[in-house]
Amino acid sequence: MKKPTRTPATDEQAGRVISNPNADLEQRRQALEDALAQRAPKRDAAEEGRQEGAGSGFGAALKMSSEFVAGILVGAGLGYLLDLLAGTTPWGLIVFLFLGFAAGVLNVLRAAGRVAQPADGARGERLRGNGAGD
Numbered sequence: 387m388k389k390p391t392r393t394p395a396t397d398e399q400a401g402r403v404i405s406n407p408n409a410d411l412e413q414r415r416q417a418l419e420d421a422l423a424q425r426a427p428k429r430d431a432a433e434e435g436r437q438e439g440a441g442s443g444f445g446a447a448l449k450m451s452s453e454f455v456a457g458i459l460v461g462a463g464l465g466y467l468l469d470l471l472a473g474t475t476p477w478g479l480i481v482f483l484f485l486g487f488a489a490g491v492l493n494v495l496r497a498a499g500r501v502a503q504p505a506d507g508a509r510g511e512r513l514r515g516n517g518a519g520d
Contacts, residue, residue: 461486
């Protein structure tokens with residue numbers, strides 16, 4: 387590392403008047419930051435994303451659990467309403483409870499990145515692009 391050529395002691399000894407006493411300190415601080423930046427290991431984007439928030443893991447777990455519970459509750463609610471309207475007392479609740487459970491598991495897998503998100507028009511493009519209507 388380069389040593390600074392000017393220090394406050396040598397300026398005082400030479401009899402020079404320093405207009406800004408912090409200018410030399412600022413130059414030395416900048417030189418130190420540059421030297422440390424060269425020695426510091428490079429961080430990739432994944433590491434920076436992980437260290438961005440201390441509670442991000444807890445937030446992701448809370449999001450996943452709430453999506454799972456919401457899927458089950460919506461399924462049970464729809465099944466109960468179907469039972470009230472159709473008069474099929476336990477069967478609508480049972481069937482929609484299982485469907486809500488499956489939807490909750492699918493939402494958790496999507497949030498965890500284990501299942502790909504569906505594209506907006508992917509199904510329509512697949513059906514149109516199969517050559518049946520061309």
